[in-house]
Amino acid sequence: MTWHVLMAGVLVLASPTGDPDPRLPSWLFDRVLPFSRSIEKTAACVESPVRATADPYALPMMATVQHGGAYGSARLTFGDSPFGVTVNAAGNHLYDLRVETSGLPKPPGVEHIVWVATPDLDQVTKLGVLDDEGRALGQVTYNKMLVFVTAERSTDLDRWSGPILLRGISASGLMHTMAGHGPFLGMPC
Amino acid sequence: MASLVAVGATLGVVAAHGQPTVQSAGDSSVDHSMHHGSAGTDPARWRMPPMSPNMPMPPGLEGMIPPQTPFLPGIGTDPATVPDAVFREVVELRDGDSIDLEAGLVRRTINGRTFVMYGFNGQYPGPLIKAPEGATITVNFRNGTEFPTALHWHGVRLDNRFDGVPHLTQEPVLPGGTFEYRVFFRDAGIYWYHPHHREDITQDLGLYGNLLISSRDADYYSPVNTEELVMLDDILIDDVGLFPYGQEDATQALMGRFGNVLLVNGEPQYELEVRRGDVVRFYLTNVSNTRIFNVSFGGAPIKLVGSDVGLFEKEVWVESVPIAPAERYVVEVLFETAGDFVLSNRIQAIDHFRAEFVAHEDTLGVISVSAEPTETSHRDAFDRLRLNTAAIEEIDGFRRHFTRAPDHQLTLDVEIGALPLPLLQMMAVDTLYYPPVEWNDVMPEMNYHATGANVRWIMRDEATGRENMDIDWRFRVGDVVKIRVVNDPSSAHPMHHPMHLHGQRFLVVERDGVEATNLVWKDTALVPQGSTVDLLVEMSNPGSWMMHCHIAEHLETGMSAVFEVEG
Missing domain, CATH: 2.60.40.420 (Cupredoxins -  blue copper proteins)
Known part of the structure; x- marks a missing residue:
């Protein structure tokens, strides 16, 4: 199992409440979420679970660990375009992605980097470094995307190596195969 | 899952009518053609619409058909008696010229197969009419179709009497009837004409043509080869x-x-x-x-x-x-x-x-x-990106309005009634995500059950709560009106809407709170689902005008309103 697959597991399985998911081995949290030992559970984590949202452009972000006051949100807006919808030649939507966070721990020498990735992590883009106000802005073209913030010792990275502090998923990422559901119960996927 | 609740509630209210018909087993008039094979040769009978072979048919929908009578043009007419359509001709007109335009049956061949469709003057598309900016032409229209109709001159800021909206700007032209349009071309640009009654059928089957209006300014466009x-x-x-x-x-x-x-x-x-x-x-x-x-x-x-x-x-x-x-x-x-x-x-x-x-x-x-x-x-002209100073200077006169509060807000919504239960279940699952625009229809077997009997698309005036044709907006010539259009993402079936205003022109000044940086005068603007778009409308043309979604089926199922501009 590769490191990236493990990270995907954390992104998917970490509980909205910030509690380590019992399906994950404790050593994984020791490696990936070093801040978890000293972080208190907060109401903000409980009240912002990912759910089917009426706003297709909002990406609520949740703390992956129990952390006092950590909160994040991201929003997609269409990139500047003379047309009614912003796409490239392949038909991918071109979005501006704005990330706003608050309450993240920032020990000396640590930078918070925002990453955007496809759900299976075959493509990863560094959106940018959170500024002093905890914000970042960048452009994305993924149809489905994960957005997450990591704590890093360096900003000169192509892939993250530090712990994931906040994570969210686009509304498109919530689409789920209809096989086995409702009228398609029993049909093969 | 607010959408699911709304769907369920609506179902209870309107389940008494519009229920799709269940086809009896063995009736060959229903067939999931191109998916489960085909049966029957009469095209004017319901069968399942063509769909991707990768998409399974939802159980419960198989055999269901819409509650409407299936229609195709020219039924009962020997196709051999219908004239073959020819490719459009180019008609160059000057101020004061006239043209005869007749909508009627034509025989078209598409991918080697022959169909009875519609055409203007036996052509596909309709004749390309070229005229200079400032010209007025006369169009002698005759309706040779089965439908009452009228001709709309899309985007043209012409005299309201000739805008071609049945029961609003004129009485419908009955089958066999005629109407004389006088079309004034105030602006250079590319426009088109089409029927404004049941265009889901008549436009789809070929009743459309372009209007190319040349500018007085010889340098309006860069030089090109063709x-x-x-x-x-x-x-x-x-x-x-x-x-x-x-x-x-x-x-x-x-x-x-x-x-x-x-x-x-x-x-x-x-x-x-x-x-x-x-x-x-x-x-x-x-x-x-x-x-x-x-x-x-x-x-x-x-x-x-x-x-x-x-x-x-x-x-x-x-x-x-x-x-x-x-x-x-x-x-x-x-x-x-x-x-x-x-x-x-x-x-x-x-x-x-x-x-x-x-x-x-x-x-x-x-x-x-x-x-x-x-x-x-x-090549040199092509490599140069021009600033269109005339356009900029004209728009400059409107910039002071860009950031002010909207005068009106329209919310785009939909009510859904007695659709088949499997379809409603599918829609509930579907509410997890709707894309900004629907590029394709991957569930046509669901979509074709949705009709005017069980779907009502809505434009709602937020200030009054009035909807569609009950909206009562009145303006005066010279007014500059900011209309905010909110495409409600929490509706039962969010979808994009290309919004069209008749008889006026507007600027799209803001999308989702972001100011537009390169403006152009429009008459139709796409509003992606979940988006908010601010339109700055120059009320320049008196009369009673329509505004509507230009998805033909949305227009036919309610999504239109009228606004008055007094001269």
Whole structure:
């Protein structure tokens, strides 16, 4: 199992409440979420679970660990375009992605980097470094995307190596195969 | 899951009518054609619409048909007696000239198969009418179709009496009847004409044509080697023939009627031959009922020049041209090297069943570039991105209005009634995600059950709560009105809407709180689902005017209103 697959597991399985998911081995949290030992559970984590949202452009972000006051949100807006919808030649939507966070721990020498990735992590883009106000802005073209913030010792990275502090998923990422559901119960996927 | 609650509540209210019919087993008039094989040869009978073989039929929908009578034109007429349609002619008119225009049955051949459709003057598309800015022409119209109708001159700021909206600006032209239109071309640009009654049928079957209005300014456009008018369309055909339409109401009322054969100027394969180094100006018009195209030219550089009612403030390079129903864009394209350049529609389709995005490309045609060099090179002009100072200066007079509060807010919504239960279940699952625009219809077997009997699309005036034709907006000539259009993402079936205002022009000044940076006068603006768009309308033309969604099935199922402009 590769490191990236493990990270995907954390992104998917970490509980909205910030509690380590019992399906994950404790050593994984020791490696990936070093801040978890000293972080208190907060109401903000409980009240912002990912759910089917009426706003297709909002990406609520949740703390992956129990952390006092950590909160994040991201929003997609269409990139500047003379047309009614912003796409490239392949038909991918071109979005501006704005990330706003608050309450993240920032020990000396640590930078918070925002990453955007496809759900299976075959493509990863560094959106940018959170500024002093905890914000970042960048452009994305993924149809489905994960957005997450990591704590890093360096900003000169192509892939993250530090712990994931906040994570969210686009509304498109919530689409789920209809096989086995409702009228398609029993049909093969 | 607010949507699910809304659907359920609505179901209880209206379940008494509009319930789709269940076809008895063994009746060959229902067939999931191109999916479970075909049966029957009478095209004017309901069967399941063509759909992707990868998409399973939801149990419970098999055998169900819409509650409408299936309709196709010319039923009972021997196709051999219907004249073969010919490719459009170009008619150049001057101020005071007139043209006869008759809508009637034609015989069309598409991909080797023959169908009875409609055409203006026996042509596809209708005649291309060229006229100078400031001209008034007379159109002697005769209705040779089965439907009452009227001709709408889309985007043209003409006398309200000739705008062509039945029961609003004129009485409908009955079958066999006539009407004389006087069409004044106030603005240079690319426009089009089409019926404004049951255009889900009559426009879809070929009743559309372009109007190319030249500017008084000889330097209005950059020099090019040739100009091409491209009308983008699609049509729904299965093994049996043309797929029927609902006679009493539009079918496919949720997504609009997507075709499965894409057409350029009425042909399934567009062809153009140019020389190496030629620059071609394309006037693109989307005349489809609902499909948004994303057009590119095989990697050839594209310069965006103009749109509905004039030129952009500044020319820009673009990768492709996303164009919604009824919109027009003017682009210039340089074909620098010899070879074939594919005119493509490239999209990210959604497979809802598998919850996947699927890269999809339709070949609309081919531009063949010969090795022979261009006779006159316009490369220098093409490389230069112009600032259109006349457009900028005109728009300058409106900039003070850009940031002020909206005068009105329209919310776009939908009510859904007695759809089949499996369809409602599917829609509930579907509420997990709706894309900004629906590029494709991957669930046509669901969509065709949605009709005017069980779907009502809504424009709601937030200040009064009034909806659609109950909206009562009154303005005066000279008013500059800011209309905020909110496409409610929490509705039962969010979808994009190309919003069209008759008789006026407007600027799209803001999208989702972000100010637009390159403006052009428009008459149709795409509002993606969940988006908010601010339109700044110059009320310049007195009369009673329509505003509506230009997805034909949305218009036919309620999504229209009237506003008054007093002179």
